[in-house]
Amino acid sequence: MLTLLRDLRTLRRRLALPAPGRGRSLAIRHVDAGSCNGCEHELTAAAGPHYDLQRFGFGVVASPRHADVLLVTGAVTTRMHGPLLTAYAAMPEPRRVVALGDCALGCGMLGLPSELVGRVEDVLPVDLRVPGCPPTPEAIQAALLAVCDGSV
Amino acid sequence: MTSAYRTAVSDALASGWSFAGLHATRAGASVRTALVHPDGRVRLETVDVHDGRVPSIVDLAPAAGWDEREAADLYGVGFDGHEPLRPLVDHDLDLGHWTVPVSGRDAYQVAVGPIHAGVIESGHFRFHVVGDRILYLDARLFYKHRGLERAAEGQSLAGGLAYAGRACAACAVSSSVAYAQACEDALGLDSPPALARARTLLLELERVWNHLNDVAAACSGVGLAAGSTTFAALTEEARRVNQALTGHRFAFGTIEVGGSRLSLDPPTVAEARRALGGIRSGAERGWRELSFNGSFVDRLADIGIVDAADARRLGTVGPAARAAGLREDVRVTSRRLAYDGFAAVVPERAPGDVQARIEQRVLELRQSFELLETLLATPFAPSSAERAGAEADIGVGRVESPRGATLCVVERTGDRLDRLRLRTGSYANWPSVAAAAAGDLLPDFPLINKSFELCYACADR
Numbered sequence: 001m002l003t004l005l006r007d008l009r010t011l012r013r014r015l016a017l018p019a020p021g022r023g024r025s026l027a028i029r030h031v032d033a034g035s036c037n038g039c040e041h042e043l044t045a046a047a048g049p050h051y052d053l054q055r056f057g058f059g060v061v062a063s064p065r066h067a068d069v070l071l072v073t074g075a076v077t078t079r080m081h082g083p084l085l086t087a088y089a090a091m092p093e094p095r096r097v098v099a100l101g102d103c104a105l106g107c108g109m110l111g112l113p114s115e116l117v118g119r120v121e122d123v124l125p126v127d128l129r130v131p132g133c134p135p136t137p138e139a140i141q142a143a144l145l146a147v148c149d150g151s152v
Numbered sequence: 153m154t155s156a157y158r159t160a161v162s163d164a165l166a167s168g169w170s171f172a173g174l175h176a177t178r179a180g181a182s183v184r185t186a187l188v189h190p191d192g193r194v195r196l197e198t199v200d201v202h203d204g205r206v207p208s209i210v211d212l213a214p215a216a217g218w219d220e221r222e223a224a225d226l227y228g229v230g231f232d233g234h235e236p237l238r239p240l241v242d243h244d245l246d247l248g249h250w251t252v253p254v255s256g257r258d259a260y261q262v263a264v265g266p267i268h269a270g271v272i273e274s275g276h277f278r279f280h281v282v283g284d285r286i287l288y289l290d291a292r293l294f295y296k297h298r299g300l301e302r303a304a305e306g307q308s309l310a311g312g313l314a315y316a317g318r319a320c321a322a323c324a325v326s327s328s329v330a331y332a333q334a335c336e337d338a339l340g341l342d343s344p345p346a347l348a349r350a351r352t353l354l355l356e357l358e359r360v361w362n363h364l365n366d367v368a369a370a371c372s373g374v375g376l377a378a379g380s381t382t383f384a385a386l387t388e389e390a391r392r393v394n395q396a397l398t399g400h401r402f403a404f405g406t407i408e409v410g411g412s413r414l415s416l417d418p419p420t421v422a423e424a425r426r427a428l429g430g431i432r433s434g435a436e437r438g439w440r441e442l443s444f445n446g447s448f449v450d451r452l453a454d455i456g457i458v459d460a461a462d463a464r465r466l467g468t469v470g471p472a473a474r475a476a477g478l479r480e481d482v483r484v485t486s487r488r489l490a491y492d493g494f495a496a497v498v499p500e501r502a503p504g505d506v507q508a509r510i511e512q513r514v515l516e517l518r519q520s521f522e523l524l525e526t527l528l529a530t531p532f533a534p535s536s537a538e539r540a541g542a543e544a545d546i547g548v549g550r551v552e553s554p555r556g557a558t559l560c561v562v563e564r565t566g567d568r569l570d571r572l573r574l575r576t577g578s579y580a581n582w583p584s585v586a587a588a589a590a591g592d593l594l595p596d597f598p599l600i601n602k603s604f605e606l607c608y609a610c611a612d613r
Contacts, residue, residue, distance in 0.1 A: 004378040004441050007434075011385055031267055032274045034296045037609040038321030038402055041365075043271050045391070048384040062269035079243055079295045080274055083266050110318055112299030133404065134321065 008049065017052055024148050025057025029067035029091070033084050033120065034111075035074030038134035039101040043071070046137035058144055064090040069147055072124070075103040076117040088124055096127040096147055101134050108133070128152045155207045157199035161185055162212050164197070171467055172550070173559040174209070174219035175573040176201075178305060180227035185209060185216070186548065186559055192485025194548045196561075201229055208234035215467020218583060219575070226302070241294045251290045254280035259287060262594065266295045273608035277597075284593045289586040296612035304572040309335045309562070310409050312569045316560060320610030321402045322365075323576055325358040326553030327610060328407035330560035331574070333488055335409045338547025338562055342540035343488040350412040350535060352490040353527045354403050355551065356520045360428070361390035362554035363471075363513040363520070364435060366605040370510050371442070373599035374451045382438045386431050393427050396420070411536035418531050425528045432521040439514050452507035456588040456600030459504045468584045470556020470577045472604055475512040476504030482552035489551075490527065494519075506603040553577045555606055574613060578606040 032040060047053045047060065061067050064087045076084060088097070099120040103109050106119030120126055130143040146152050164187045165171070172188040182200045189195075199206045208231035210216050220231045221240035231237055238250050251261075259282050266274040276292040304315035316331035317324050329351050336343070343351070364387040371379030391401040397416060398406045406414060416424075442448050458468055463476040473480055474496060481496035483489070497519060499511045549560045556577030563571040585604050589597055 001378050001441060001445055004382050004438060007437070008378065008381055008385070030271045032272070032296070032608075034298055035273070035609065036318050036321045036324075037273055037607055038324075038404075040271050040273060041321060042401075044384070045388055047271075048388055049381055050385065050388045060271055074296065075298065077296055077298060079297065080266065083274070083295070087267055110298065110300060110303060110315055112303045115297055115299035134402075136401070 011049055015050060017055065020056045025059070026069055026144060026148050027059060027061045027067045028069045028071050028144070029061055029064045029087065030071045030073070031080075031084055031087050033072050033074045033080040033104070034077035034116070035101065035103060039073035039104075042134045042137050043073070043100070043140060046140045048137075051137045051141055053141060053144065056145065056148065058148075064088070065092065067091050067095070069096045069098055069144070070124070071098045071100055072104055072120045073100045075106070075109040075111065076120060076123055078115055078117055081117045081123060084123065096152060097124050098128045098130060098143060098147065099126045100130045100140065100143075102131055105129050105131055107131065155199065157197055158207050158209060158212065160197045161187070161209050164195070165212055169195070171213035171215045172557070173561070173573065173575040174216045174223065175561060175571070175575075176223035176227035176229045177563060178570045180223070180229050183223060183229060184561070186561065188550065192482070192487065192550070194550060194559075196546065196548070204228060205230040205232050207232050210234045213467070214465050215580070215583075218579065241297055243292070243294070250292060251278055252280075252288055254288050256282070258282045275608045279589075279594060279597070281594055284595060286589050286592055286594055286597065289589045291582060291586050293582065293608055294612045296608055298613060300613040301572050301574065304569055307569050308567045309339075309564060309569065312562070312572055313407070313409055315572060316574050317404070317407065319574060319613050320576065320578075320607045321404075322362055322607050323358070323553045323555065323558065323578070323610050325354045325403050325407060326551050326558050327560070327574055327576060329355060330549040330551040330558045331562070331572075332407055332409045333549030333551065334547040334560040334562040336537050336547065337549060338544050338564055339410070340539060340541040340543045341410060341537035344535060344538050345490065346533065346535035347412050347537060348488055348490040349527060350414045350532055351407065353524070353532070354398070354406055354414070355489070356523050356527070357390070357394055357397070358403065359520050359554045360431070360517065360524070361387050361394065363517045364390055364431070366513050366602070367439070367510065369602040369605050370506075370599065371448065373602040374448050376445070376448050379438070379442050379445070379448060383435070386434050386438065389427065389431050389434075393424050393431070396427070397424055411534065413534050414532050415534055416532040421528045421531055425525060428521060428524050428528070432517075435517055449507075451599060452505070452510060454503075454505050455592050455596050456506045456603055457504050458584045458588045462587055463504060463584070466584045466587055467580055468556075469580045470552070470554070471512040471516060472504070472509055472581055472584055473556065474498045475502055475508035477502035482550055482557045486552070494523075506599055509603040556580055574610070576607070576610040578608075579611040581606055582611055
């Protein structure tokens with residue numbers, strides 16, 4: 001394992017990601033409301049070593065009870081409508097909703113109208129919209145920093 | 153329960169054909185079963201629906217279980233002999249209606265999802281357990297069902313591509329190629345070597361990042377951060393190769409019906425080769441470290457077993473089937489792709505447990521890096537499919553996705569889609585995940601699940 005840890009330290013030096021110029025953090029709860037899994041893969045990548053969301057104090061938390069931000073991906077399907085609202089209702093105030101990706105924003109959604117409720121903002125108050133199919137890890141990071149800065 | 157349809161399916165299965173998929177045609181007028189021959193030929197056996205019913209084949213081919221349940225839910229077809237016909241896509245609130253009854257002393261249920269405790273797709277697992285021991289697992293997916301197949305009905309053949317390709321980002325290239333080949337099959341078109349080569353390149357790039365991601369996921373399943381971070385970094389670098397070659401990190405929009413616009417000049421392919429060489433040595437180095445790490449290796453053996461007999465019965469495909477010793481890979485018979493001389497690999501130790509499935513990814517990564525090295529030796533130019541035969545109303549495409557065989561059936565009238573059926577490797581393998589979990593411990597389930605690393609999106613569609 002020491003080899004891997006050494007390699008990762010080398011990678012970190014090579015990437016030379018700037019240190020965060022802030023002392024705030026965000027707890028993020030992700031809900032997949034009906035995505036193609038592209039936004040999930042990029043969200044995972046944003047937490048990976050090349051982007052390292054954690055250096056800003058951002059972490060994905062296991063419960064909406066612990067979350068500041070509800071990050072929703074995908075067009076909202078009829079079957080995820082209820083669980084999505086339940087997750088939102090479980091969050092303490094202040095809370096923010098981020099709609100991540102074109103489907104969540106209602107752009108170019110594919111599917112049967114009878115199986116989809118619609119955009120995220122049709123069911124929840126959305127504070128921040130992150131376009132992209134899927135949004136790049138850089139775009140995800142920039143959006144979360146905007147939430148943290150209080151500009152959202 | 154004798155019928156010409158059942159006899160045809162039964163005879164085919166007895167003479168070496170395997171079940172490859174089943175779907176109801178538009179408006180549930182008939183039901184078609186796809187069968188695949190070891191040489192790669194696919195044939196369809198069709199039975200018309202009478203009084204809303206057809207005979208079931210689930211006793212002949214248990215792998216048809218999900219397909220029949222889906223056809224019942226979405227197209228209203230009843231299957232005589234499939235008892236009980238539990239809902240699959242329909243979310244019936246009555247628990248007794250969709251779960252398998254499990255009773256006994258101290259047996260209870262653990263319900264997980266649809267929302268999970270991480271960045272994970274939505275789906276519900278209901279574990280029937282005694283203590284930590286899993287007796288049975290009911291996986292209820294389709295929370296992400298978008299009705300993509302039915303929404304594609306009435307689209308043009310070119311317009312239908314998005315419904316297949318965007319079903320799932322992780323298998324976008326595989327599903328798109330399966331769709332394009334199904335359309336080209338119906339249009340009487342064949343792939344010249346240049347087109348075959350372009351598509352094979354994109355398919356193998358997709359496999360590389362997926363398999364790297366699967367090893368990272370297995371490390372997460374064990375809680376080994378150094379391993380998951382290492383392979384997450386390699387996954388990222390592979391996605392950057394995609395970006396450099398196709399302009400998109402998941403190669404969205406690069407597969408087309410009837411041709412390829414992929415154009416790569418010599419410096420671009422040389423740079424991609426160099427980058428992939430670096431990823432390859434990083435993966436080998438990372439795997440060597442993992443394979444000597446006791447706390448990782450000790451977790452993998454003898455859990456989540458789907459052995460060869462289970463795999464045949466359940467219709468397991470892809471790395472999960474090969475990890476059980478079944479030497480089956482669609483690439484061997486992919487005549488329309490550039491896999492000349494390709495041979496399926498299986499691990500030396502192939503009991504179909506978590507360890508074998510992880511080792512299988514490593515073996516396949518080596519193959520894919522070899523293939524990519526050869527493919528990227530020369531530049532790529534746009535190419536078109538060529539006329540090769542007569543047109544037909546139905547076309548079939550079958551592609552080896554990172555998760556296994558993906559079947560696409562296209563039924564059309566002229567340029568209008570009457571029916572699109574996309575049966576991905578994930579769809580085929582979800583029942584195997586449930587079978588693998590039974591008998592193991594609940595805390596091992598995340599690892600067992602990650603050793604399959606199936607998509608929910610392309611199963612749910």
